[in-house]
Every structure is written in structure tokens, then in C-alpha cells.
Amino acid sequence: MYLNCHSWYSLRYGTFDIERLVELAKLNKIECLTLTDINNSTGSWEFVEKCEKAGIKPLVGIEFRRDGKLLYIGIAKNNEGFRELNEFLTTYNLSKNELPDQPADFLNAYIIYPLGSRDECLLKENEYIGIRATELNKLFGKPLERLRNKLLVLHPVTFENKQGRFLHAHLRAIDFNTLFSKLQKEDVALENEFMVPNEELQQQFRSYLFILENTQRLIDSCELNFNFKESKNKKLFTENxxxxxxxxxxxxxxxxxxxxxxxxxxxxxxxxxxxxxxxxxxxxxxxxxxxxxxxxxxxxxxxxxxxxxxxxxxxxxxxxxxxxxxxxxxxxxxxxxxxxxxxxxxxxxxxxxxxxxxxxxxxxxxxxxxHTALLGTVSTFQRSAAIRELSKVYGLPKEEIDEFADFPHKVWDRNELTRKIKRLSESMMNMPNQRSIHAGGVLIAEKxxxxxxxxxxxxxxxxxxxxxxxxxxxxxxxxxxxxxxxGIGHIKEAVDIIQQNRGVSIDIHNVPKLKNDARVKQQLKSGDSIGCFYVESPAMRGLLKKLHCDDYLTLVAASSIIRPGVAKSGMMRQYIQRYHQPDKIEYLHPVMKEQLEETFGVMVYQEDVLKVCHHYAGLDLADADVLRRAMSGKYRSKAEFERIVQRFFEGSKELDRPDDVTQEVWRQVESFAGYSFSKAHSASYAVESFQSLYLKTYYPKEFMVAVINNFGGFYRTWVYVHEAKKAGCVILNPCVNESERFTCIKGADVYLGFIHISNLESKYAELIPQEREKHGPYLNLEDFITRTQITLEQILLLIRLNALRFTRKTKKELLWEVYNYLGHQKAHKDEPRLFNPPAKNYQLPVLEHSMLEDAFDEMELLGFPVTMDHFDLLQTNYRGHVFTRDLINHVGKKVKMLGNFVAYKPVKTVKKEMMYFGTFFDVKGDFFDTTHFPGSTPEMPFKGGGCYLILGKVVEEFGFPSLEVEKFAKLPTVKDPRY
Known part of the structure; x- marks a missing residue:
């Protein structure tokens, strides 16, 4: 009799998952159940699967609403009916049109209208009116001849109990983005929208048996056949x-x-x-x-x-x-x-x-x-988001919301309201919040x-x-x-630029050649990998140096052991030790030696988890794969996971494995499996890394330009500009007669692209090179303004970066002229001229100018200086006691270094204290790394970009030196001379 059940896929409306909905139906001895989530069929397949396992007849449909108002409920008579309902909703979703007051003519689906929303005389054969038990009094004294065959039991299910309704009401307030106190009665489901035993529901309609009979007749006429085993993909590429x-x-x-x-x-x-x-x-x-x-x-x-x-x-x-x-x-x-x-x-x-x-x-x-669509995903409420949303519906100020969300344990026992928000947020954990798009999945279906x-x-x-x-x-x-x-953009564009700039064609897919190139292997070993996919981060560069990595197989392993799980379990450090001293390895168990000798007894790949579970604990490979998937968050059945964990320990015992060894093996499996890569996955990353390294080794200038243009990587653009300069590039400010929208290279000269100029409109970044390509170089300031119709505000940005230096006039001369020429008016493009009038010349006094002014303009408009170095902007001439290349000679000593800040990584210790890992480069352009332990430096030591004076002790691990910081301060820079 339940034709209108909501799960939590009725976003910010329903309150329980499908598993709980089916459990409630079983507890209440319901023989048939219908899922009709609001404006979606997300949970239909999961619902059918769980109902069939529970011995309950499943029906599916969709509840159609517009602006929160119930229009009608569609219930599929069969699979074709399910398709019709989905197609109807899809049509309006894809067209972005509102749902109509009346649905399409369905051949295989029923429509149920709420009482009073539709004239019974206008109902079609497949259309009915749903009536709640609380509405039966409206039938009193009313002629029922026309309605007798059109009335159905309508008892929506939205929550489990009063607490569920309370949660539902808060979800509605979140959905409407309103204060809880301003929520309207009609925006919230009625109090009785919970499930009761079938007998009780029938008892409520005992005076109108024909309504029960109509409902049962509709239920009996519906039959779904969802085939879970058959592949749904396109079956053939050719004809057979x-x-x-x-x-x-x-x-x-x-x-x-x-x-x-x-x-x-x-x-x-x-x-x-x-x-x-x-x-x-x-x-x-x-x-x-x-x-x-x-x-x-x-x-x-x-x-x-x-x-x-x-x-x-x-x-x-x-x-x-x-x-x-x-x-x-x-x-x-x-x-x-x-x-x-x-x-x-x-x-x-x-x-x-x-x-x-x-x-x-x-x-x-x-x-x-x-037949083709992107794969969806369902984002869920997590603690911080739930606390923020609930705090908003209670009108808490932003400062309190931020404190509550960021430090919940500190706040939530403060008063009754915070305790209420805590309880509600816990109920909302993992509840679907909105539908979105999967990172990359595409489906191509047969039907x-x-x-x-x-x-x-x-x-x-x-x-x-x-x-x-x-x-x-x-x-x-x-x-x-x-x-x-x-990273792929780096490689592709680098290959193209090399062809254009040097006339060299590269087969970047000739992987064996790249892997065996001696210079590339040396580049890898040096850790000089800025810009190279997956091997450029500070942690990865450090790992490569510690491993003295110079070959493909070691890089494959490094690509996996850098993952968080391996580091957290302590296995990364153990791998490095064993890599350097393979003869001193003590294997945990003979099985570990037999299966993991290639990786020195350390689980490095997902396959290693499978091998250990199979050979050590006796799990079959299918169960071992379920275990691996569950640990990586790719398997949903908690009960199945727990069964396999139990089987792991039981199997180990049956094979007479020592309990203490089994516990340690399990600890390693558990801490590792969730973050590991498959060996093939790591190998794919290693291939791409070798391709990047090859290009950086042989064509560093072109490669770094490609990296700059793809705006991607571990670091910000200025770091890659710095690397390009180290590679021998002459870095030049944008020029209207040389630059393109993106950065370009001509020989060794690198012209920064217009796209890097802060606040320059994208239309000018595209138009300036396009106009130049069509009609030739710009001749002078007036010619440039006339041809581009550029506004005063926009040309000022270009002049400040000296992008019109082809005129051989200083920036201040150009600023003087442009105000005289444009004033505050937008330029108007003249009709095509037969002759360009000569440019006007003004006699100007001598105007002062300094490189320092240029550097400050560049930092404001590009984000980094070009004409000067970061270190040249410091008030002090001090450049440090030692430099990166000398660090290894000062191990155990305290040194002072001066570093230009590149990046940092915050990490929480086991005591919940913050520590940091920093990356800098010295005045010679070489990178070095720092460790900031809790208590040794300020709680948040980094104060943005700039140069820092660092006092610390030089430590070394496997030949890789770094600095343990004791004192740390950002140095002041000189002031802009214009202010």
C-alpha cells in the first residue's frame, strides 16, 4: 500500500538510506514497496536489489515537484514505464524548462495526483488521485461514482519517527536557505509520514474498501525485471x-x-x-x-x-x-x-x-x-559542511560558524544550541547533499x-x-x-614548441629509448625535476635523492611508496633503508620474502596486498581484491568487508601463522592498502615522468615554457619562470609586437604571455596578437590604440609593464602621451584609412625612472619581478652563511641561510600539534628543504611570499641534506620609491 516512499536521495528532504527503508518495510511486514524520490531515480536499482533480497516486491517511480510543490507521482508499470518516466524528467532537465502541470501521455506508467489538484472528470485511464487517511473526511457527503475507480491510498514515507521529522525540517531549512524559525508549514512534510504496519494502514481506510482494492489492483499490475548480471555497455563495435x-x-x-x-x-x-x-x-x-x-x-x-x-x-x-x-x-x-x-x-x-x-x-x-552520458557522483554532508549549514539556519554569525566548523570539539558543548547542532550534524553525516559529475567517467550504453x-x-x-x-x-x-x-599538456606543448623553435620532431611514445637514456637517468638521480609530472614535489624530489634513483623500476616503486599510507605506516623509510642495505633485511615471515623480495619485503603496490592476503592468510584472490577495494573506499558493503577481515585472521590461524606476526602483517595491510597504487598505475606515472624528464634534460627552455603555459603543477607560475631562467632563457615582459596570449619562446628569448597580466581583459589578450597577425606590427602608440580600441584603463596596464617598448619611449613618456590621446574616453575604431597620419611628437621634460619602479609594477601586475631578482629587493645585502650546494658539508652544524619561500606543507603530529615542511631556494637558485617542529618556530611560521632568514641545524638522511629550523623570520624589502 506504500506508493510514495522517499529515501535520502530526495535531496535535503528524505532522511534515511535505502537499506534502512527496506529494513523498516520488513519490520512492518510490508509485502510491496514503492520508491518515488523527488525529481530523480538515483536509488532505483539499489532499491530493487535490496527489496528482492528482503523478499519484498519493489516498484519504482518518481515524485515530480516544481519549486518544492508536489505536482504528481509517476509509478512504472514495467521497465518501459521506468524508461518513460526517466525520459520525461530528462527532457525537462536537459532543456532547463520547468515541469508542466500535467505530464506526458504514458503508456506504461501510472500518474497519481494529490487530492484537490485535478478535476476527476479530466483524468485519463492511467491517472489516479491519491488520498491520505487524514483527508478521508473530505469524501463525506460527496458523490463517489466518478471517483470510485480513481482513488488510491497515499501514505508518504519520509522519516522514521519524530526525531527523523525534526531532522527533515532542518534539511528543508537548508534547502530553502532560510532561518529555521522562518520555515513555512507547507514546506515541511506532515507529521505522520512514517511507516506503519500494513494492517494499521488498511484499518485507517476500513470505511472505503474500494480505495484499498484500487491500490492493490495497481500494485498487482506492476512488474519490474531489472537484470543486474547482463552488461549494459555497447555490445558491438562492428556488425557482430x-x-x-x-x-x-x-x-x-x-x-x-x-x-x-x-x-x-x-x-x-x-x-x-x-x-x-x-x-x-x-x-x-x-x-x-x-x-x-x-x-x-x-x-x-x-x-x-x-x-x-x-x-x-x-x-x-x-x-x-x-x-x-x-x-x-x-x-x-x-x-x-x-x-x-x-x-x-x-x-x-x-x-x-x-x-x-x-x-x-x-x-x-x-x-x-x-546512449552516451557522463557518470554522476553524489556529494555528501561531512561534519564541517553539516555544522556550517545548521549554524546558518540558526542565524549564528560568521565568526562563530567558522570557529564551530574548524574546532567543533572546543565549541559544541558550549550551550544547548551547539549541542543540538552537534546531534543533528551527526545524523547528517554521509547523507547525500547534491548530485555532481564524476571526475572522468563516461558511459556508452547498448540501449x-x-x-x-x-x-x-x-x-x-x-x-x-x-x-x-x-x-x-x-x-x-x-x-x-x-x-x-x-602534466600531459606540458608534454604535448613542449613537443610542439620544440618542433617550432628548433625544427626537431620527437617520438615521445618511444618509451624504451627514454627509459635507457643515460642523461635522463642522471637528471632523475639529481632530483632536478621541477615541472616534471609527479616527480616535482618537494617530497618526491627528496625521495628520489634518498633512493639515488636513476632507473625506471625504482621510479615505479617510488611512485607508489610516496603515497600517504606507506609513509604513515613507516614503510617508506623502511623501504629506503632496505633498498640501500638489501643484505641486512630481516623478513617478517618466509611468505613475505617469497612474495615481496622484489620490493625488499615492503608492500609497495596493490598487487602486493593481494599477494600477501592470498599467500599469507589463504584468502582467495577475489576476496583479497574486495579487501583492497574496500580499503581504498571503492566498495560499499561493510558486512562483506568485515567478513573478509575475519577470514584473514581465521585463515592465518589455520595456516599456523604466529599471532604477533599476523597482527603486524595486518597493520601493514590496513595502513597501506587504502592509499596504494596498482603496479601498472605507478608504471604509467613513471612513464609520463620519464617523458617529462627527457624533454627537460634535452630541451629545458622549451619544456619550461610549456609548463608555464599549462598553469599546472605543484608550484606557482613564478617558480617555473625561475626554472626557465636557470635553464638559460632570457625572461622578457609582455610586448605588444612580440608576445602571444600565452608565453612564447623565440630562440632563447621568452616573452611572457598577455594571459599573465592581472586585470587585463581576456578579449585584449586574444585581440592584440590576432590584429598584429592580420595587419602587421604596431607602428606607434596611436596606431596601437586605433587598431585595438583599447580603453585607457587597459592600456595603462600594458604601459606599466613596458609592453610598448618598441616605441623606444619610456613608460612615463607613454603615460603622458596616452592621457593626452585618450583622456578618459574609450577609443573608437575609425573606418579603414588610406593613409595613417604621422604620430604627434611632444616635447617632454626629462622624467626620472628606476628599475625598482619596474620591479614593483611587475610584482603587482604579474605576481613576480622580472627585471630584478627577489633577493635584490631586500633591505639587507646579507645572502646567507651557506648555500644549498654546500649543505652536505655542514651536517650536524647550525647554519644561517637566506631562502626565497616557494611552498610549505602543514602536518599534524600524533599529539595534534602542527609542524611544517618548507621549500625555498637560495640566491644561486638552488632548492633546499626545511622542517619546522612544534615549539621550535612560531605556530604558523610562514607569512606569505618573500625571503626569510633561517637559523637551523643541518641534518642528513640517505645523502639528502635539509634544515631543522630553530629560528625563522621574514625579511623586510625596500619600499617603492614612488610612494
């Missing part, structure tokens, strides 16, 4: 499965010649093994669609990286989906695809940040918007996607399914992860 398999075979063997040459028995054997599994699992089309996408983008000149567990496949390697050689790294294909794998695998394909939209456009156009979900149109502008990756796995969708990454 045989053609798909043959085409896949052809691509694999054609690619084998490129990767391995004609004669590689190992490669052939591995290809045949993989093809057999791919074809038996029905994955040929998935590989072919991915290959087709990559072929298209390669023809367009795009650059990509294939990573994740898909890099375990030699077929993917041969098809150039990935650049990781699984034979070289002994990667096993079963990590990606095997008959026992419980969830579908996927390829992670990274493109440059500015190319992903074009990839999406290709996929949506090729496979159709009915129309509305068979499975309604679609949203987020700001991204592409149809997006209403559920997340977990639901996709449950439904049996294999997603295509199309991701964007700045």
Missing part, C-alpha cells in the same frame, strides 16, 4: 561479435610489430592468452571503442596517457592505449580482467586539460546522446540510458546519469575514464 574479435586480433598483432618487432614468442603467447579472456568475457567492443577514441585523438594531434589496471594488458600496450610494457614489469593481466572479478574494470585515459572536451564531443556524436536512469545537465553541459560509480558497478556498466591532466 566475430568481426569484433578478428579486428581486435588484427590491431593487437599490428601493434606488436611496433612494440616488440616480428619475432617475440613471449609477446605472442601473452597476446593469445589475453585475447581468449577478453573474448570470453565479452570485452572486445570495450577495447575497440577505446582504441577508436585514441586513434581519433592521435590523428587530431592530441597526446594521452593510458594508466590504471588497464596497463596490465599487453593488448592495450600493443594498441597504444597504454605505454606500459607488462612483460617488462611482469604485470599480470588478471589484475585487470579475470573470470572471477566481481566488478567491471575500466581504462583510465588522461588527456591534456584543454583537450578533454573535444574527446567528449567525439564520443557523444559517434554513439549518440541517448537508451533512460532504461536505467534520468539524466541531469550540470554546468559541464553534457547529459549526466543520476547515480555514481557504485551504482554503475551494481547495474553492470563498464565506464570509460576520460580524465584531464596538466
Amino acid at each position: 561479435a566475430w568481426q569484433d574479435q578478428e579486428l581486435l586480433r588484427k590491431y593487437a598483432y599490428d601493434g606488436m610489430i611496433y612494440r616488440y618487432g616480428n619475432n617475440s614468442p613471449d609477446a605472442k603467447k601473452r597476446i593469445e592468452k589475453e585475447l581468449a579472456i577478453i573474448n570470453s568475457q565479452g570485452f572486445a567492443a570495450y577495447f575497440l571503442i577505446t582504441h577508436d577514441m585514441i586513434s581519433y585523438t592521435r590523428n587530431k594531434g592530441f597526446y594521452h596517457v593510458g594508466r590504471g589496471s588497464g596497463a596490465n594488458s599487453i593488448v592495450a600496450y600493443c594498441m597504444q592505449i597504454t605505454d606500459v610494457d607488462p612483460l617488462d614489469l611482469d604485470l599480470y593481466f588478471e589484475r585487470f580482467l579475470n573470470p572471477k572479478r566481481s566488478v567491471p574494470p575500466d581504462f583510465d585515459i588522461d588527456y591534456s586539460w584543454d583537450q578533454r572536451d573535444a574527446v567528449h564531443e567525439y564520443l557523444f556524436n559517434k554513439y549518440g546522446k541517448d 537508451s540510458l533512460t532504461y536505467y536512469t534520468a539524466l541531469d545537465l550540470p554546468p559541464k553541459g553534457l547529459p549526466t546519469v543520476q547515480w555514481d560509480m557504485y551504482a554503475a558497478e551494481t547495474i553492470n556498466f563498464e565506464k570509460y575514464d576520460i580524465l584531464s591532466q596538466r
Whole structure:
């Protein structure tokens, strides 16, 4: 009899998850239950699955609301009805139009209107009126002939009890962005919207048995068949499965010649093994669609990286989906695809940040918007956000909200209101707050996607399914992860710039050549990797130096052990020690030596977790994979996870493993698994790092320009400009006759792009080089103003950066002239002239100018000085007692250093105190690192950019020196002489 149940997917309305809704139905002996969340079908598949397990007949539908007002409820008669409801909602979501007062003519879905909202004479065959028990008195004395067959029991379920309604009311206040005290009665669900036993509900309608009969008749007429086992992806790439398999075979063997040459028995054997599994699992089309996408983008000149567990496949390697050689790294294909794998695998394909939209456009156009969509995600309330939202509905001032959200333990026992907010925030933890877009997932379905979900149109502008990756796995969708990454932009643009600036063509996909290049390996070992993807952060550069890393395999391992879990467990330090002293390793257990000898007894990769769980505790690989996924937050069933944890300890005991050893093995597994990479994933990152390192080693100028232009990396733009200068570039301010929108290089001269100028409108950043390209260089100030129609405010920015220096006039002369020429009026573009009148010349007095003024203008408009160095702006001439390159000779001594601040990382100690790791470079341009322990320096020692005087003790670890700071102060700079 329950035709209108809300779960917490009725965002900021429903109060419990689907699992609890089904539990309540079972407790109340409900035989049939209907999920009708508001304007979405997010939870439908999860609901059907849980109902079937509980022995309850599931019905699904959608409650349609406009501006919070109930319009009507749709209930699917069958799967086609579910599609009709999803399609109806999708039409309005994608068009951004409001839902209509009356729905479409559904052939396979019922519509229920609230009492009083629709004239019963106008009801269609599939339309009904829902009546609550509290509304039955409205039927008294009313002729019921017309209504007799059109009335249904309507008892909405929104919360579990009074506390649930209290929470619901607060969710409504958050949704309406209003004070709790101003919430209107009609904005909140009625007090009785909780579940009661079926007998009690029927008792309420005992005087109107025909309403109960109508309701039961509707329920009996509905039947859903949700097939969870069948793959929902596009099944074929060609016309039939045989053609798909043959085409896949052809691509694999054609690619084998490129990767391995004609004669590689190992490669052939591995290809045949993989093809057999791919074809038996029905994955040929998935590989072919991915290959087709990559072929298209390669023809367009795009650059990509294939990573994740898909890099375990030699077929993917041969098809150039990935650049990781699984034979070289002994990667096993079963990590990606095997008959026992419980969830579908996927390829992670990274493109440059500015190319992903074009990839999406290709996929949506090729496979159709009915069959293609972005994967959704559901963001949830976490403690801080819940506290902030609840505090707002009670009207707390911003200062108190910030204190409460940032330091809840300090605040929440302050008074009754804070205690109430605490209780409510705990109830809201992990409750869905809004639907959004998955980082990269794309779905390509065989049938129309509305068979499975309604679609949203987020700001991204592409149809997006209403559920997340977990639901996709449950439904049996294999997603295509199309991701964007700045590091790829660095590589692609560097290759293009090298071609333009030097006429050199580089095959950046020739990975074996890059990995074995002696100069590149030395560059890696030196830790000089600023700008190089994944190996440029201070922590990674330090790790590379500690490992003396100069080879691909060690970099693969480093890419995984840098992850938080390994460092937290103490295994990163242990790995470094064992790496340098392999003969002194004491293995925890013989199994650990047998399985982890390659990584010196330390779990480095996700595969290591699987191997340890399988060989040490006797878990089968399927259970071990569930354990790994659960620890990385990719598996939802808590009960299943706990069963496997128990099985780990039971299995260890059965195999007579010592209890203390088992506890330590489990500690390492637990602390490591959630943050680890698969070996193939780490290898993909290592490949990309080698590609960046190769470009930085041989073409440092062009490479750093590409890094600057892609605005991505661990550091801010000025750090990369500094690196470009170190590489031999002559850094020049923007010039209207030389610069482009982005930074460009001409020989060794690097002209900063207009895009870097603070407050310069983007239209001028694009127009200035476009106009110059069309009609030639600008001749003088008047010519520039006339041709660009630039305003006074905007040209002042250019003059202050000396961007019109081609006129051979000083900045102050140009400022004088531009005010005379433009005043405060916007320039108007004249009609095309036959002749340009000569520029007017003014006789001006001698105007004073200094480089210091230029530096202050540059810092204001670019964010960093160009004509002077940061150190030259200090009031003191002191430059430090020692420099970075001498640190190793002062280990154990106290030294004074002067450093230009680059970055810092805050870390909480086990005692909840703050400590920091800092990065600076000295006056010679070399980087050094600092450690700021609690109590030794101010609580927040860093006071923004600038130069700092640092007193500290030099310490060394595995040949890598750093500074433990004792005293620390930011140094004053000279003043702008104009003020």
C-alpha cells in the first residue's frame, strides 16, 4: 500500500538510506514497496536489489515537484514505464524548462495526483488521485461514482519517527536557505509520514474498501525485471561479435610489430592468452571503442596517457592505449580482467586539460546522446559542511560558524544550541547533499540510458546519469575514464614548441629509448625535476635523492611508496633503508620474502596486498581484491568487508601463522592498502615522468615554457619562470609586437604571455596578437590604440609593464602621451584609412625612472619581478652563511641561510600539534628543504611570499641534506620609491 516512499536521495528532504527503508518495510511486514524520490531515480536499482533480497516486491517511480510543490507521482508499470518516466524528467532537465502541470501521455506508467489538484472528470485511464487517511473526511457527503475507480491510498514515507521529522525540517531549512524559525508549514512534510504496519494502514481506510482494492489492483499490475548480471555497455563495435574479435586480433598483432618487432614468442603467447579472456568475457567492443577514441585523438594531434589496471594488458600496450610494457614489469593481466572479478574494470585515459572536451564531443556524436552520458557522483554532508549549514539556519554569525566548523570539539558543548547542532550534524553525516559529475567517467550504453536512469545537465553541459560509480558497478556498466591532466599538456606543448623553435620532431611514445637514456637517468638521480609530472614535489624530489634513483623500476616503486599510507605506516623509510642495505633485511615471515623480495619485503603496490592476503592468510584472490577495494573506499558493503577481515585472521590461524606476526602483517595491510597504487598505475606515472624528464634534460627552455603555459603543477607560475631562467632563457615582459596570449619562446628569448597580466581583459589578450597577425606590427602608440580600441584603463596596464617598448619611449613618456590621446574616453575604431597620419611628437621634460619602479609594477601586475631578482629587493645585502650546494658539508652544524619561500606543507603530529615542511631556494637558485617542529618556530611560521632568514641545524638522511629550523623570520624589502 506504500506508493510514495522517499529515501535520502530526495535531496535535503528524505532522511534515511535505502537499506534502512527496506529494513523498516520488513519490520512492518510490508509485502510491496514503492520508491518515488523527488525529481530523480538515483536509488532505483539499489532499491530493487535490496527489496528482492528482503523478499519484498519493489516498484519504482518518481515524485515530480516544481519549486518544492508536489505536482504528481509517476509509478512504472514495467521497465518501459521506468524508461518513460526517466525520459520525461530528462527532457525537462536537459532543456532547463520547468515541469508542466500535467505530464506526458504514458503508456506504461501510472500518474497519481494529490487530492484537490485535478478535476476527476479530466483524468485519463492511467491517472489516479491519491488520498491520505487524514483527508478521508473530505469524501463525506460527496458523490463517489466518478471517483470510485480513481482513488488510491497515499501514505508518504519520509522519516522514521519524530526525531527523523525534526531532522527533515532542518534539511528543508537548508534547502530553502532560510532561518529555521522562518520555515513555512507547507514546506515541511506532515507529521505522520512514517511507516506503519500494513494492517494499521488498511484499518485507517476500513470505511472505503474500494480505495484499498484500487491500490492493490495497481500494485498487482506492476512488474519490474531489472537484470543486474547482463552488461549494459555497447555490445558491438562492428556488425557482430566475430568481426569484433578478428579486428581486435588484427590491431593487437599490428601493434606488436611496433612494440616488440616480428619475432617475440613471449609477446605472442601473452597476446593469445589475453585475447581468449577478453573474448570470453565479452570485452572486445570495450577495447575497440577505446582504441577508436585514441586513434581519433592521435590523428587530431592530441597526446594521452593510458594508466590504471588497464596497463596490465599487453593488448592495450600493443594498441597504444597504454605505454606500459607488462612483460617488462611482469604485470599480470588478471589484475585487470579475470573470470572471477566481481566488478567491471575500466581504462583510465588522461588527456591534456584543454583537450578533454573535444574527446567528449567525439564520443557523444559517434554513439549518440541517448546512449552516451557522463557518470554522476553524489556529494555528501561531512561534519564541517553539516555544522556550517545548521549554524546558518540558526542565524549564528560568521565568526562563530567558522570557529564551530574548524574546532567543533572546543565549541559544541558550549550551550544547548551547539549541542543540538552537534546531534543533528551527526545524523547528517554521509547523507547525500547534491548530485555532481564524476571526475572522468563516461558511459556508452547498448540501449537508451533512460532504461536505467534520468539524466541531469550540470554546468559541464553534457547529459549526466543520476547515480555514481557504485551504482554503475551494481547495474553492470563498464565506464570509460576520460580524465584531464596538466602534466600531459606540458608534454604535448613542449613537443610542439620544440618542433617550432628548433625544427626537431620527437617520438615521445618511444618509451624504451627514454627509459635507457643515460642523461635522463642522471637528471632523475639529481632530483632536478621541477615541472616534471609527479616527480616535482618537494617530497618526491627528496625521495628520489634518498633512493639515488636513476632507473625506471625504482621510479615505479617510488611512485607508489610516496603515497600517504606507506609513509604513515613507516614503510617508506623502511623501504629506503632496505633498498640501500638489501643484505641486512630481516623478513617478517618466509611468505613475505617469497612474495615481496622484489620490493625488499615492503608492500609497495596493490598487487602486493593481494599477494600477501592470498599467500599469507589463504584468502582467495577475489576476496583479497574486495579487501583492497574496500580499503581504498571503492566498495560499499561493510558486512562483506568485515567478513573478509575475519577470514584473514581465521585463515592465518589455520595456516599456523604466529599471532604477533599476523597482527603486524595486518597493520601493514590496513595502513597501506587504502592509499596504494596498482603496479601498472605507478608504471604509467613513471612513464609520463620519464617523458617529462627527457624533454627537460634535452630541451629545458622549451619544456619550461610549456609548463608555464599549462598553469599546472605543484608550484606557482613564478617558480617555473625561475626554472626557465636557470635553464638559460632570457625572461622578457609582455610586448605588444612580440608576445602571444600565452608565453612564447623565440630562440632563447621568452616573452611572457598577455594571459599573465592581472586585470587585463581576456578579449585584449586574444585581440592584440590576432590584429598584429592580420595587419602587421604596431607602428606607434596611436596606431596601437586605433587598431585595438583599447580603453585607457587597459592600456595603462600594458604601459606599466613596458609592453610598448618598441616605441623606444619610456613608460612615463607613454603615460603622458596616452592621457593626452585618450583622456578618459574609450577609443573608437575609425573606418579603414588610406593613409595613417604621422604620430604627434611632444616635447617632454626629462622624467626620472628606476628599475625598482619596474620591479614593483611587475610584482603587482604579474605576481613576480622580472627585471630584478627577489633577493635584490631586500633591505639587507646579507645572502646567507651557506648555500644549498654546500649543505652536505655542514651536517650536524647550525647554519644561517637566506631562502626565497616557494611552498610549505602543514602536518599534524600524533599529539595534534602542527609542524611544517618548507621549500625555498637560495640566491644561486638552488632548492633546499626545511622542517619546522612544534615549539621550535612560531605556530604558523610562514607569512606569505618573500625571503626569510633561517637559523637551523643541518641534518642528513640517505645523502639528502635539509634544515631543522630553530629560528625563522621574514625579511623586510625596500619600499617603492614612488610612494
